[in-house]
Amino acid sequence: MNCPLIRHESKDPNSPHKITVKCCEDLKNYSRHIDELIEKQTSKELKNNRLRLKTSIECARWLAFQACAFRGHDESLDSKNRGNFIELIKFTSTFNDKVASVVLENTLGNAKYTSPTIQKEILHILASNVRNAICEEIGDAKFCILVDEAWDESKKEQMAIILRFVDKEGFIKEFFFHVVLSHYNLHIENIRGQGYDGASNMRGKWNGLQALFLKDCPYAYYVHCIAHRLQLALVTASREVKDVHQFFDHLVNIINIVVGSSKHNDELQHAQAEQVENMIASNEIETGRGANQWYFATSWRTRWGSHFQSICSLIKMFDVTCKVINTISEEGANYKQHGNVEGAYQVLTSFEFILILHLMKEIMRITNVLFQALQQHSQDLLNAMHLVSTTKSIIQKLRDDGWEPLLDSVISFxxxxxxxxxxxxxxxxxGQGRYRRQDEDLTMEHHFRIGIFTVAIDFQLQELKSRFCELTTELVILSSALNPKNAFRLFKIVDICNLVKKYYPQDFTVHEQELLKSQL
Structure with missing residues (x-):
């Protein structure tokens, strides 16, 4: 076939009417050459973008796995530390020339894949993949949901969702998850347990999250963390008594005054060293490595164990604490500071403060054994329930027979x-000041014994009985029969049959319940 000719006229200074004739085949070759250049350029840019994105993904995975922060305070080009994410990309580029040629400042255009939006999108995709894998593993099996809340570094409340289930091989697994279950086809009717912190919006009997789950699934029994429950029960109960509540406020204030600054803390340590030397010289205490190393523990609002440590520290270091507070009062920078410290000293050296100090020490000494047992990583639930019962009995004995010994120790102190x-x-x-008035019906003994001693112990007993209810206690005791530790040492056929019959009857047909005992 003859190739048609293309006539092209162009104006030129030297030849205004120059005519060029080209073959159409030449034009096709020229066009194909342009397409190859564009395709080659696009393929190279695509390859570079993939390498940039892969680098960002791997850096995000590493930081997430190590629970490291991504962002920096100053991510500008002049900053010496641009944050963990960008600095990790820079570090990676030092070992790989291909990566170094395409990341950060070597990127052509805006496709750096390092912006906060890209970081969040990568994390979101990774999290979705993990959650989908968990859902596939759970399938249609029964599971429990555990929820806890905590503050992050920015003081914002963050919620952690954990799913607990038994896999196909029979092993118990726990995975972090997400709060929306229906989105991942996890059915509420398959929940067989709930565990939350002490917040009312979680554990509330009527409108809490556990109550909402129970409406849709009656077998989603709520079991609070036993150690956390004990702390909340005792702290809450102690603050129900006005005088005890004020005592803890005064305790925190005294500790903050004494160890609130490095100067005051140094004075406390120096005074303590002098006291220890005097006691050793008079053979009041023994010497030895690690002995006589007293210190003030910080008292946290919801941590019962920290209160116990603070009280023990104050009793041991009472003299040196009074000495340091007197020194601070004399050297007060202003009238306000002087008045605050002087008021703390008056409270510290009052008979009522000393009595409550020893009372709370006795109560905490009893509950501390239970608290330490519940904090162990390897937990024997059956033993824990027996410890709860024993603790109630000992506290009751303190209420019945403990007043006279307590009063004797307070007077001696x-x-x-x-x-x-x-x-x-x-x-x-x-009352106080001009509002002070005598109550003709109450003596000081009645105030201390009934108004403080008896009421404080009664609130402790009431909270322990309320938080460790019979249903939860029995459920935990019966469930301990399934504990595989020590070759199923706690295995009991009767307990397992009662667990099925009383707590999970709809999970088993009548025929299966009849055969269960012989199968076990």
Missing amino acids: CEQHEIDISDMNTRYTK
Whole structure:
């Protein structure tokens, strides 16, 4: 076939009417050459973009796995530390020339794949893949949901969702998850347990999350973390009594005054060293490696164990604490500081403060054994339930027979430290300053014994009975029969049959329940 000719006229200074004739085949070759150049350029840019994105993904995975922060305070080009994410990309590029040629400042255009939006999108995709894998593994099996809340570094409340289930091989697994279950085809009717923190919006009996789940699934029994429940029960109960609540406020204030600055803390340590030397010289205490190393523990609002440590520290270091507070009062920078410290000293050396100090030590000494047992990683639930019952009995015994021994120890402590002892037969005086008035019906003994001692212990017992209810306790005891530790040492056929019959009857047909005992 003859190739048609293309006539092209162009104006040229030298030849205004120059005519060029080209073959159409030449034009096709020229066009194909342009397409190859564009395709080659596009393929190279695509390859570079994939390498950039892969680098960002791997860096994000590493930081997420190590629970490291991504962003930096200053991510500008002049910053010496641009944050973990960008710095990790820079570090990776030092070992790979191909990566170095395409990341950060070597990127052509805006496709750097390092922006905060890209980082969040990568994390979101990774999290979705993990959650999908968990859902596939759970399938249609029964599972439990555990929820806890905590503050992050920015003081924002963050929620952690954990799914607990038994896999196909029979092993118990726990995975972090997401709060929306229906989105991942996890059915609420398959929940067989709930565990949350002490927040009312989680554990609330009527409108809490556990109550909402129970409406749709009656077998989603709520079992609170036993150790956390004990702490909340005791802290809450102690603050129900006005005088005890004020005691803890005064305790925190005294500790903050004494160890609130490095100067005051140094004075405390120096005074303590002098006291220890005097006691060793008079053979009041023994010497040895690690002995006599007393310190003030910080008292946290919801941590019962920290309160116990603070109280023990204050009793051991009472003299040196008074000495340091007196020194601070004399050297007060202003009237306000002087007044605050002087007020703390008056509270510290009052008979009521000393009595509550020893009372709370006795209560905490009893509950601390249970608290330490519940904090162990390897937990024997059956033993834990027995410890709860034993703790209730010992606290009840303290209520019935503990007043006289407590009063004797308080009086002895006051005599040792030259503190005025209240006359138990005088009338109790309410209020402060000009609002003080005597109550003709109450003596000081009645106020201390009934108003503080008995009421504080009764609130402890009430909270323990309320939080460790019979249903939860029985459920935990029966479930312990399934514990595989020590070759199923706690295995009991009767407990397993009762667990099925009383707590999960709809999970088994009548025929299966009849055969269960012989199968076990």
